Amino acid sequence: MEKPLLEEPDEALDFSFVLASSVHDMKNSLGMLLHTLETMLVENPPENDAQRKTFSVLGYEASRINSELVQLLSLYRMQEKSLRVQVDEHFVLDTLEDQIDRNDVLFQARGLAVDVLCDPGLNWFYDNELVGGVINNVLVNGARYSRERLQVRATVEQGTLHIAIADDGEGYPQSMLNAPLEKNAGVSFSRGSTNLGLLFARKVAALHRAENRSGRIHLANGGPLGGGVLTLILP
Template sequence: MPNSPLEEADDQLDFSFVLASSVHDMKNSLGMLLHTLEDMLAQTPPENEAQRRTFAVLGYEASRINSELVRLLSLYRLQHESLRVHLDEHFVADTLEDQLDRNDVLFQARGLTAEVICDPSLKWYYDSELIGGIINNVLVNGARYSTEHLQVRASEDQGTLCIAIADDGDGYPQSMLDAPFEPNAGVSFSNGSTNLGLLFAHRVAEMHRVNGRQGSLRLENNGPLGGGVLTLRLP
């Protein structure tokens, strides 16, 4: 007996596409939540330490989930070969400042200072959306483990753009330093870490290719602020 039209439609249904569409809707809703939280913090600043901690948790978790959703959509596009790098010339300082502004509520709630050290005239060719997403993810994670400071430093070094994101936390765990770009490296059920953020960042860096050279990512400890430092290099 032949399948009904509805059954045939079900057979052709791509669950990954449905999931990606749902993730997109969730990302938009979460973006509205973050905007509302930002307005609330501006109108009603925390009056005591307990309120500040509550805002910090809300800001961190909302920002983290938003970053995860964006990354899931990007990984979906990467798997289906629809993720492309769009190289254009950008002022590097503008890209970095945009990511700090994006997380201003989170930094305020956690009592952190974040700074950009970059020549305002420095320009480079890269995909601003993808590179901005990498920087945002590192900043959101850094905000969780930093004590007081985060620093983003960018400069030209031997014909490459070098962006170093440093914190004053305890540094990266040894498992991440040993195998930073393995899908299962650094997985922690206690804190929700899957290491997929670093894996995606590594792939995006490598997708930036110029004259046979490609971007790279490196993790180190004992950075300029005493904690961990992630260094992104683009040709």
């Protein structure tokens, strides 16, 4: 009598691994889609406001999904303790401009201006890929909620690096300001938010440590543009 094909009691299915592998494949496919969209926009710029709005939505949604997939993979690797943090010295302005350039097509489609305030000579020790991922996520979200402008500002305050990303939107909802770092924070179907970006930012910040201090994030409303401000603080 033949045994059932699925009877493998000694090899339980690791669903998290299967999910991570699937996410990786989706991320690669979406990356190709983003590249194709960017090429299309360069070769065929929008001719009117209706086309510009359509391209803006396509660019935002594709960038947001790609960013969330990268965050999911990173969080999975953090959980599995397989994520290597590569801290090195970097010029902060280079990191900021890399992420802004990465989303240039999105900003153009949305008609957004991005101001960068950073001393060209400012350097700091951090993992450029992880910190860049946090900045990219905030910029992509900012592109959705901003009206006309975004501001990225980097300063050193009391021996810590502060990278503040501000928008001129309506600001963060009170629920996020009250408990932005809760491990089991809920989702918002009306805003389409899972708080995954905040969790990723908090984890990345906490991975950066120096002299018994750990990195952190801070949310506020008001700011230089009157909207929301997320500040990444690194020791």
